Structures are given as C-alpha cells and as structure tokens.
Amino acid sequence: MGQHADSSIYYVPHGTKWPMVGSLGLATTLVSAAMWMNGASAGEWGMYIGLAIIIFMVFGWFGQVIRESEGGMYNSQVDASFRIGMVWFIFSEVMFFACFFGALFYARALAVPWLGGAGNNAATNELLWQGYVSAWPTNGPGEVGGDFGTIPAFGVPFLNTLILLTSGVTLTLAHHALRANQRKPLVIWLAVTVLLGALFLFYQVEEYAEAYGHLGLTLGSGIYGSTFFMLTGFHGMHVTLGAIMLFVIMIRCMRGHFKPDYHFGFEAVAWYWHFVDVVWLGLFIFVYVL
Template sequence: MAQVHASPDANVYYVPHSSRWPFLGSIALFVTMLGVASWLNEVSWGKPVFFFGIALTIGVLAAWFTDVVRESVGGSYNKQVDTSFRMGMVWFIFSEVMFFAAFFGALFYARQFALPWLGGEGDGVATNNLLWDGFASAWPSNGPGAVGGQFQTIPAWGLPLLNTLILLASGVTVTIAHHALKAGHRKQLLVFLGLTVALGCLFLFYQGEEYIHAYKELNLTLGSGIYGSTFFMLTGFHGLHVTLGTIMLAVIWFRCAKGHFTKENHFAFEAVAWYWHFVDVVWLGLFLFVYVL
C-alpha cells in the first residue's frame, strides 16, 4: 500500500491507507436490496433483513466519512485532491439526474404512449377491441384492469404547494449560509444552516402527513396501478433524497460549529449545498409533472 501524507500546498497526491469500507459497503447494500426485494415479494424474513441492511449501511457510511473528515482536518488533502472530490461529486449528481430521469421517462411513456395505445389509438385498436373494449385512456389511471380499486389524487395546491415553498425557502437559506461562510460570519452561518435543516425536517413531516392521508382516506397506494406506482416511486425516492440531504446538512452544521471549515477550504459544505439544490430542482419537476399536470 502507498501512503503519501502531503501538506495542502504540496504537489504530491495523497493516497489513503487501504480501506475496508468499500467492501463492507457493498455487502451492506447487497443485504439491503435482498431484504427489500424479499419484503416486496412477501417473504417472511424480508422486512428484518432490509432494516438490518439499512443499519449496516448507515454504520459503514458513518465510519467511512469519519475517516475522510479526520484526513481532511489533519491536512492530508491538497488542491489536487480537492479537484478530485469536486469531479466525483459532479459525476455523482449526474448519476442521480439519470436515476430520476428513468422514473420521469416511465411516467412520460405511460401517459403519452401506453395508455393511449390501450385506449385504441394508433396501433392499439385491436388491443382495445379484443382485450379492453370500452377502456378510455385518461390520466390519472390505474390501467384498464382497475388495479388497486378506485382512488383519489392529492390536490396540487394543498400540501404539495406548501412543500414546494418550504424547499424553495431552504434553497435560499443554504445559499445565505454559504455566503456567510465565505464572509467569515460564523453566527449567521450556523443560524441559516440550522434553518435549512429545520426546513428539510418540516418537508419530510408534511410528506409523511400526505402519505398517511393518501393511504387512509384516498385509497391511493403503491398498488394503485400505473399512477400509484409512478407517484410513490418518484415522490418516495425524492423523500429519501431529502432525508439523506437533511442528515448531511446536520452533519455539516456540527462540523461548522466545530470550526472545521475556512473561507477558502470548505468543499464538504459546497458538495452538500450542490446536492440540496439538486433535490430542490427535482421537486419542482415532480410538482409540475406529478401533481399539477
């Protein structure tokens, strides 16, 4: 193994110690996916395995990032490493863009192609007459088989609009916190970064309220045909990203309180801010294409 402990101004590239965390992280993710797949297929041991995998993943990430923070605070990273981190974060966010693009693509395909075809448009005339005679292609829909029974949709101008305003406000507060960090205003930084964390928690609270209302009163579930599946896959994965973003913002708040960042060296803060703005933009797309249109 090669280790080069370089000062921030050195021209040599820092190579960390051999790490067990990528290997353990792969195992944790495998256990998590095995658990959720088994749970969805109603296997008895699927649910506990899923939660064990989640706990294992959280533990691995906490230990892994603890090592990274220790190396950063210890002065092991230089400008070259900073550039690598920035490139890595850009590619990570790009992968997240592609992740959500797949679900938005599924929503677009179902609405613009699959449902009209089942309703008899274009090449679907024979399918409509022979299999689903009388089916009218309208959105929202649980398909010609009425999968999951009748349901009601969530009005866009209630909790979804409120959550939109909350996320937009959180984008403003994290930007103000970033400028405060660059200006050296520590108190302002902690206040506005704390507000961002609080707004993230508030968003998740209202999304939970929305889900409870959908399941208990509207009969809108993950099993409500194509509408229910796309609705909960898109909003649910976005909620997961908000949860992760809120946790990362809280960690950054504690690091700011400990004085880990300077005006010139604070990429960890910037990376989380990039991620949070990405989450905001995705929600705007969700609000428009899932709730409004």
C-alpha cells in the same frame, strides 16, 4: 501531506477497511431482504444487521475522511477529484429520476392513449381492452386497485414547493456566510435549512396519510398510483438523506470546520440539496399540476 502542498504531488490514502465493511453490509442487506420477501423469517433480522453494518461504515469512513481533511492531508488535486466524483454521483441521480419520469411520460403520453384507441391504434383498443376510454389519472383497464382520488396540487404540494425553494435560499445564505467567515449566521441559516427539510418531510407524511386513509390512493392504484408513490417516495428518501447530511455539516460548522476558501464538504451537500430542489419542481409540475 499539507493542504497547500505542491499540486503535482498527489495524496495516496493509506489502506482502509471501510470499503470491505461497506460491501459486507450491502451484501448482507440485499440477500437478507430477498430472503425476507420470499418468506424466510431470518431474512428480517439479517436485513437489520446489514443496515447496522452500513450505518457503522458510514460513521467510520466519513469520520476518517473528515479527520484527514481537517489535518491538511488533501491538496488541490484531491479536491478536484472530490468535485469530479460528486458531479458523476449527481449525474447518476439525474439518470435515476429520469427513468421514473420516463415511465410516467410513456404511460401518460403513449401507452394509455394507445389502449384507448388514439391515433392509428383503434385495433389496440378493440383487441386488448374493448371499451376502455383513456384518461389521466387512471388506474388502467380493469380498474386495478379500485377508485381513488388525487392530491390537489395547490394544497400541501404547493406548500412543500415553497418550503423547498425557501430552503435553497437559506442554504445559499449559509454558503455566503461561510465565504465571509461569519460563523454565527452560517450556523443559523444551516439550522433553518435543516428545519425546512424536516418540515417538508412532515407534510409529505401527512400527504401520504391522506392518500391512503381517505383518498384510496395507494401504490397498488394502477399506473398512476405506482408512478406517484415511486417518484414522490424516492424524492422523499433523498430529502431525508440531504437533511441528515446538512445536519452533520451544521455540527461540523459549529466545531469550526471548513474555511472560507476550502470547504468542498459543504459545497458537495449544497449541490445535492439544490439537485433535490430541482427534482421536486419537476415532480410538482408533471405529477401534481399537469
């Protein structure tokens, strides 16, 4: 069915094996990971096999969708479905990070002050941990994880903030180039965006090495260490996925994919990358600065 076919006619995809393959890969990965964490030696290899199946599924399924899109098989209704699906996906990601920000807020603004006897909670301090003085950052009562230092906000984190904000600008320039059907600037700006994403990840690895090697800040450093690494670590994972998707989009642009008036695949990745940028701004403010 053509891309510009009657919008009242909806494209129904043919039968496909990829959902089943993806389900098999996810189930194998999760079950094997659980086995590995409980001491079963076969779990490690099972997890690697599951991840390999997932990677195989991603290449196969995405390749099929790309071929169908380039073949003009999607009409305006399918395009609208893709957009709605991407909106809901990003909403789920918003809720995902909201849980971790909520945990940080609860620990910092409520639980730690209560343990220190703030407000009308003097009895909490006396009964649960007498003598504990609330402060942030903290590893909690009992000095869980030992002493640690914190990453200065206006060092690597500030540099990474500038890098991500700049990557948002370069991606927007690439989008404008695509809409103007200017292929060379499109590919150049996309390449710059991918490099900026890789640079962000390089500095995050450097930051983690500094935290573990010199500052004593680890995932086991009490409530501050756990919230710090959960928030920044999951964000780094999202940057990694976003950079991979941008690289794939760049290769597709080099092959002549996408049209000035029809390029949802590009837009979906751009939405995701801008979402990652916004999350980092929240991280920078609430984890590093305040």
